[in-house]
Amino acid sequence: MTASLTTCDRILDAAEQLFAEEGFHATSLRQITQAAEVNLAAVNYHFGSKQALILAVFRRRLDALNKARLERLEQSLSDEQAPDLEEILDAFIVPALALTHGSAENGHPFMRILMRAFADRDDQLHRALSAEYAHVMRRFAGAIATALPGVEEKQLRRQLDFIVGALTHTMSECSAKDARAIADDLVQFAAAGLRSAVSVPSVDGAVRTLEIHS
Amino acid sequence: MTASLTTCDRILDAAEQLFAEEGFHATSLRQITQAAEVNLAAVNYHFGSKQALILAVFRRRLDALNKARLERLEQSLSDEQAPDLEEILDAFIVPALALTHGSAENGHPFMRILMRAFADRDDQLHRALSAEYAHVMRRFAGAIATALPGVEEKQLRRQLDFIVGALTHTMSECSAKDARAIADDLVQFAAAGLRSAVSVPSVDGAVRTLEIHS
DNA sequence: GTCTATACAGTGATAGAC
DNA sequence: GTCTATCACTGTATAGAC
Numbered sequence: 068m069t070a071s072l073t074t075c076d077r078i079l080d081a082a083e084q085l086f087a088e089e090g091f092h093a094t095s096l097r098q099i100t101q102a103a104e105v106n107l108a109a110v111n112y113h114f115g116s117k118q119a120l121i122l123a124v125f126r127r128r129l130d131a132l133n134k135a136r137l138e139r140l141e142q143s144l145s146d147e148q149a150p151d152l153e154e155i156l157d158a159f160i161v162p163a164l165a166l167t168h169g170s171a172e173n174g175h176p177f178m179r180i181l182m183r184a185f186a187d188r189d190d191q192l193h194r195a196l197s198a199e200y201a202h203v204m205r206r207f208a209g210a211i212a213t214a215l216p217g218v219e220e221k222q223l224r225r226q227l228d229f230i231v232g233a234l235t236h237t238m239s240e241c242s243a244k245d246a247r248a249i250a251d252d253l254v255q256f257a258a259a260g261l262r263s264a265v266s267v268p269s270v271d272g273a274v275r276t277l278e279i280h281s
Numbered sequence: 282m283t284a285s286l287t288t289c290d291r292i293l294d295a296a297e298q299l300f301a302e303e304g305f306h307a308t309s310l311r312q313i314t315q316a317a318e319v320n321l322a323a324v325n326y327h328f329g330s331k332q333a334l335i336l337a338v339f340r341r342r343l344d345a346l347n348k349a350r351l352e353r354l355e356q357s358l359s360d361e362q363a364p365d366l367e368e369i370l371d372a373f374i375v376p377a378l379a380l381t382h383g384s385a386e387n388g389h390p391f392m393r394i395l396m397r398a399f400a401d402r403d404d405q406l407h408r409a410l411s412a413e414y415a416h417v418m419r420r421f422a423g424a425i426a427t428a429l430p431g432v433e434e435k436q437l438r439r440q441l442d443f444i445v446g447a448l449t450h451t452m453s454e455c456s457a458k459d460a461r462a463i464a465d466d467l468v469q470f471a472a473a474g475l476r477s478a479v480s481v482p483s484v485d486g487a488v489r490t491l492e493i494h495s
Numbered sequence: 496g497t498c499t500a501t502a503c504a505g506t507g508a509t510a511g512a513c
Numbered sequence: 514g515t516c517t518a519t520c521a522c523t524g525t526a527t528a529g530a531c
Contacts, residue, residue, distance in 0.1 A: 496531105497530105497531085498529105498530085498531080499528100499529085499530070499531095500527105500528090500529090500530095501526105501527090501528090501529105502525105502526085502527085502528105503524105503525085503526080503527100504523100504524100504525095504526105505522100505523080505524090505525105506521100506522075506523060506524095507520100507521100507522090507523095508519100508520080508521090508522105509518100509519085509520080510517105510518090510519085510520100511516105511517090511518095511519105512515105512516085512517080512518100513514105513515085513516080513517095
């Protein structure tokens with residue numbers, strides 16, 4: 068069955084699986100071409116370089132993801148004149164997480180570990196560092212839980228992951244110099260997100276405390 | 282002046298600068314040892330491997346960062362019995378962003394690009410992909426701006442970066458299988474964060490719409 | 496212990512024959 | 514289009530000098 072595929076597709080399939088299993092850096096072109104049963108030079112002939120092959124592997128999946136996102140957004144926009152904010156965010160987030168955390172039908176089995184390799188999580192670096200500073204995270208989780216009673220522990224852990232992701236992403240951006248303003252924005256953003264998870268409903272009826280998705 | 286440092290420190294300094302400039306993968310041990318004016322084998326003697334050297338470079342900065350975070354948290358907790366949620370988040374976020382986006386005194390000049398290398402943003406992969414799908418981001422930014430009038434464009438762009446960071450980070454985590462629940466949490470979290478930036482004050486006095494930090 | 500010179504297997508890339 | 518041969522370069526290991 069795999070023998071009927073083209074050389075290009077055989078390379079892409081083998082590369083995707085090996086990248087997910089061992090990371091980009093640790094996977095050699097010789098491993099890939101051997102698994103795909105093609106010649107070593109075929110990679111450089113069809114893709115130009117190892118870097119370009121990595122890009123092609125991602126493009127194949129991200130094209131489908133962004134197509135799904137836009138289709139879902141357009142459908143929400145066409146349903147009614149004023150689309151709900153949550154509907155827009157749904158269109159952006161749900162297809163992405165379905166790809167990495169969904170069932171085998173929606174998502175591709177290698178996508179999550181491929182994303183980990185994407186963020187360089189394949190090597191021991193992230194693991195070692197996060198283990199080393201786990202006590203800091205625990206300390207902050209405890210402080211937040213005290214300041215914000217009523218949030219489920221599992222959900223709090225998730226929210227903290229959201230904040231860490233937002234912070235890390237922002238730290239690697241080179242856009243602005245104004246650390247104070249960015250920090251203020253993120254603090255405000257994170258606080259509002261955290262407070263939205265408190266199960267005690269506010270007097271303001273507009274505050275969402277329960278999921279409204281199907 | 283650099284000649285007075287130990288071999289270990291000379292390697293760390295040279296490695297940090299070169300990693301920040303060219304990324305981990307693109308920087309060879311021979312470049313590092315040449316810049317540090319030490320022998321090639323000194324790296325493996327003092328650190329064991331290139332991977333361990335990368336870890337040591339980060340540890341030197343992250344130790345200071347997490348120390349600052351915890352000190353700031355303890356100070357907030359000792360000030361009054363019930364610490365403000367924003368104070369806790371401040372303690373976590375402000376020292377981190379000061380490191381990457383702060384002035385030369387607080388922050389280390391290479392830290393931001395080092396973080397970029399940390400997230401593998403040094404190579405063309407992230408750049409190429411984000412350029413390729415920029416139209417998707419623009420489409421969503423427009424939809425959100427329509428659904429949520431009153432948010433400044435610059436701030437909305439920042440909030441979107443927060444959401445992208447949280448989403449990407451979550452996608453690379455392998456914790457749970459329940460894509461739907463995670464997505465619901467993130468949607469709720471992001472929506473609350475976005476709404477908190479709307480300049481029209483709510484009837485609920487507790488909603489923060491302006492920065493309260495010094 | 497600290498450092499050096501040297502050697503080794505494996506890498507991505509390329510030129511040219513078929 | 515495909516393949517072979519070859520290139521400069523990589524991280525790592527080791528034997529030995531100070």
